[in-house]
Amino acid sequence: MQPHIIPGNPPIEVILRHSTRARRISLRVSRLDGRVTLTLPKGVREAEALDFARQKQDWLRHQIARQPDQVQVGIGVELPFEGRPLLVTHGAGRKVDIAQGELRVPGSVDRTAARLQGWLKEMARDRLTAASDRYAARLGKSYSRITMRDTRSRWGSCSSAGALMYSWRLILAPATVLEYVAAHEVAHLKEMNHSSAFWGTVDDIHGPCMEQRKWLRDNSEFLHRYRFGD
Known part of the structure; x- marks a missing residue:
């Protein structure tokens, strides 16, 4: 489903979810990735639900701002493995290897992630x-x-x-x-x-x-x- 956009700084992407079990309109900001989900009970129009979300946009931006920054994995990034932070580096050979606090990834750098x-x-x-x-x-x-x-x-x-x-x-x-x-x-x-x-x-x-x-x-x-x- 194409997300709806609430304009502003920053704009907010809202995913609409229809539910026959929901009793009221609700907003949820995922703790995992900051995704905003707007749940609509049966009989509620999308326009009404989106108006509700727009009224809550300050709260939404506050919640989104609390999310941890996203990290694109690549050479030079620190990545945990079994709870231990390791530095991703370019390695030799054919297999990914752990040595001296590094995750050494062989092959093309473009394919590291x-x-x-x-x-x-x-x-x-x-x-x-x-x-x-x-x-x-x-x-x-x-x-x-x-x-x-x-x-x-x-x-x-x-x-x-x-x-x-x-x-x-x-x-x-x-x-x-x-x-x-x-x-x-x-x-x-x-x-x-x-x-x-x-x-x-x-x-x-x-x-x-x-x-x-x-x-x-x-x-x-x-x-x-x-x-x-x-």
């Missing part, structure tokens, strides 16, 4: 598959498959068919946070809810997780600030 993104996805799959296997074994359950995505609203999910999905950006977070998310989703193989029984299952296979949950609440938007040209 794409090459690095592919490598990060591969590392995320390796780490998350190993963690999922370990927690599933502790639980005595099995999952059907694992997929990697670049999700904005959640770090992982577990379907009723036992399919696990994770955001590959978890590889940017500390390893303990990635481990917690894997345990969280694997626990859903037993409890498809967030009841006390579910959290008890997470504790059984992972241990205490309040520190990791707090880290995600406090830092999620920073993991999404890195752009790879996509």
Whole structure:
């Protein structure tokens, strides 16, 4: 859907979302990328909703200004890997390599971001598959498959068919946070809810997780600030 533009300094892109479940007009500014979503209940005209958004434009600009700056990944940029900041540099050979606090990316400089993104996805799959296997074994359950995505609203999910999905950006977070998310989703193989029984299952296979949950609440938007040209 083509976004609507509220003119001003800066102009604001607003994405309209129709919902049969919403009871009132609402505005949401994503903490992950600053995207503005205007939700319309059934029967509300777009003109009325956009007028509501225009009345809130000062608040919207304030919220958008609080978002972390976007970072285009390339040579000379500092990028976290498993929570550790590394300097992206041009490397020799055929594979991405970590050495002396650097992420060394071989090949054409123009392809640095794409090459690095592919490598990060591969590392995320390796780490998350190993963690999922370990927690599933502790639980005595099995999952059907694992997929990697670049999700904005959640770090992982577990379907009723036992399919696990994770955001590959978890590889940017500390390893303990990635481990917690894997345990969280694997626990859903037993409890498809967030009841006390579910959290008890997470504790059984992972241990205490309040520190990791707090880290995600406090830092999620920073993991999404890195752009790879996509």
